Amino acid sequence: MEITSQQYKIIEPLLPIPRGNLKISNLQVLNAILYVAEHGCKWRGLPARFGRWHSIYMRANRWAKQGVLDRVFLALQENDVINIQVDHVSLDSTAVKVHPDGTGAPKKNGPQSIGKSRAGWTTKIHLVAAGANRAVAFRLSPGQAGDAPEGRKLLKSLEHCGWEGTSVIMDRAYEGDETRQLALELGMTPVVPPKRNRLTPWEYDRELYKKRNEIERLFRRLKGFRRIFSRFDKLDVVFTFFIHFALIVNTLFSVNRP
Numbered sequence: 001m002e003i004t005s006q007q008y009k010i011i012e013p014l015l016p017i018p019r020g021n022l023k024i025s026n027l028q029v030l031n032a033i034l035y036v037a038e039h040g041c042k043w044r045g046l047p048a049r050f051g052r053w054h055s056i057y058m059r060a061n062r063w064a065k066q067g068v069l070d071r072v073f074l075a076l077q078e079n080d081v082i083n084i085q086v087d088h089v090s091l092d093s094t095a096v097k098v099h100p101d102g103t104g105a106p107k108k109n110g111p112q113s114i115g116k117s118r119a120g121w122t123t124k125i126h127l128v129a130a131g132a133n134r135a136v137a138f139r140l141s142p143g144q145a146g147d148a149p150e151g152r153k154l155l156k157s158l159e160h161c162g163w164e165g166t167s168v169i170m171d172r173a174y175e176g177d178e179t180r181q182l183a184l185e186l187g188m189t190p191v192v193p194p195k196r197n198r199l200t201p202w203e204y205d206r207e208l209y210k211k212r213n214e215i216e217r218l219f220r221r222l223k224g225f226r227r228i229f230s231r232f233d234k235l236d237v238v239f240t241f242f243i244h245f246a247l248i249v250n251t252l253f254s255v256n257r258p
Helices: 005-014 026-039 053-066 068-077 147-156 177-185 206-222 236-253
Strands: 088-098 115-117 120-129 135-142 167-169 189-191
Touching: 005 026, 005 068, 005 236, 026 053, 026 236, 053 068, 053 236, 068 236, 088 147, 088 206, 120 147, 120 206, 135 147, 135 236, 147 177, 167 206, 177 189, 206 236
Parallel strands: 088 167, 167 189
Antiparallel strands: 088 120, 115 120, 120 135
């Protein structure tokens, strides 16, 4: 899989002007990052066809520190080519095992959302998706963090983002009163089944709830990238860089996908 010139044109104006090794274009760098993300290899393992690996690594590292892909991801949310009108979003999380390369090093500067759960050292990706091809927002937490509190933080980040009037599909991990009330305060309709021990259960749109599989399919696409399926990076800024990259690539490849 490689990003084509046509797909690249969608995000080309959003990327910085290359500096340093000008022989390597931004498109070459993106496809080199795609290779690393897909195969989970180290930067030194890049095939020679991409150019000097150190030059690619330095540009990718610079982009990560400057939040370049964060801005590209946000810009794509408003791109007329990408933007899709939907009547619902889905909220869920998935756990990622942390590779031994990603553990330890407590003196590293920067947040490290890594915690010990029953599955060992893990990181959770909390995500809001609009359909199976488009992510709206995400955040990281240590593996032992609860879904509902982190989900509420993510929902609060959507305030004033134009998602009022939509339904938010959630599983029973988010059926608490506080989470449902927050969704209502944000102008969204919670679609979540009550737990079986609820004394006063509520009705919910069962047909719409079936679309919760959309976010599961998006997680499946994300975990097709080995650098996301297993966390190799100690710092959140680097792991987040690969998540943003995978979401951007998924968006670019879904433009003409039915």
